[in-house]
Amino acid sequence: MTTWALVVEMTLGAGEGKHMEAHVVAHVSGTRAEALAELERRARNHSPEHPRSPRRRRLLRDGDGFLVVVDGAWQSFATRFTVAELLEDSAAPAAPEPVETPTGPIASPDEPAEQDERYADGVPVKPAWLGRDDLP
Numbered sequence: 001m002t003t004w005a006l007v008v009e010m011t012l013g014a015g016e017g018k019h020m021e022a023h024v025v026a027h028v029s030g031t032r033a034e035a036l037a038e039l040e041r042r043a044r045n046h047s048p049e050h051p052r053s054p055r056r057r058r059l060l061r062d063g064d065g066f067l068v069v070v071d072g073a074w075q076s077f078a079t080r081f082t083v084a085e086l087l088e089d090s091a092a093p094a095a096p097e098p099v100e101t102p103t104g105p106i107a108s109p110d111e112p113a114e115q116d117e118r119y120a121d122g123v124p125v126k127p128a129w130l131g132r133d134d135l136p
Helices: 032-045
Strands: 003-012 019-029 056-062 065-071 076-085 099-101 104-106
Touching: 003 032, 019 032, 032 056, 032 065, 032 076
Parallel strands: none
Antiparallel strands: 003 019, 003 076, 056 065, 065 076, 099 104
């Protein structure tokens, strides 16, 4: 099953100290459509800290995500919501070891199927997006 990261990039600070920061806010296991639905829910409910006195709020769909632009009295602030396939995670939990039985090893339930060949670090040899017809 594919794991999708929900990434939020937002404007922080003001004036010359204004900058963007990105954070992975959640992971969704499932289809890209399910991940986009969760991302849209988060974008629609997002209430940014800045500007303090919003005058206009716009929600825009853009490819793999959404953009929320909030105009304040003096400046505009943006928050970008993106869905991206998780290919590697250096802090991911270790994969469970297979269990040995008298008839041979039994794959753990979390172990990928044989057709889902992976490198030693757990990254799929064939990316999950390869051959998919539902992607732009």
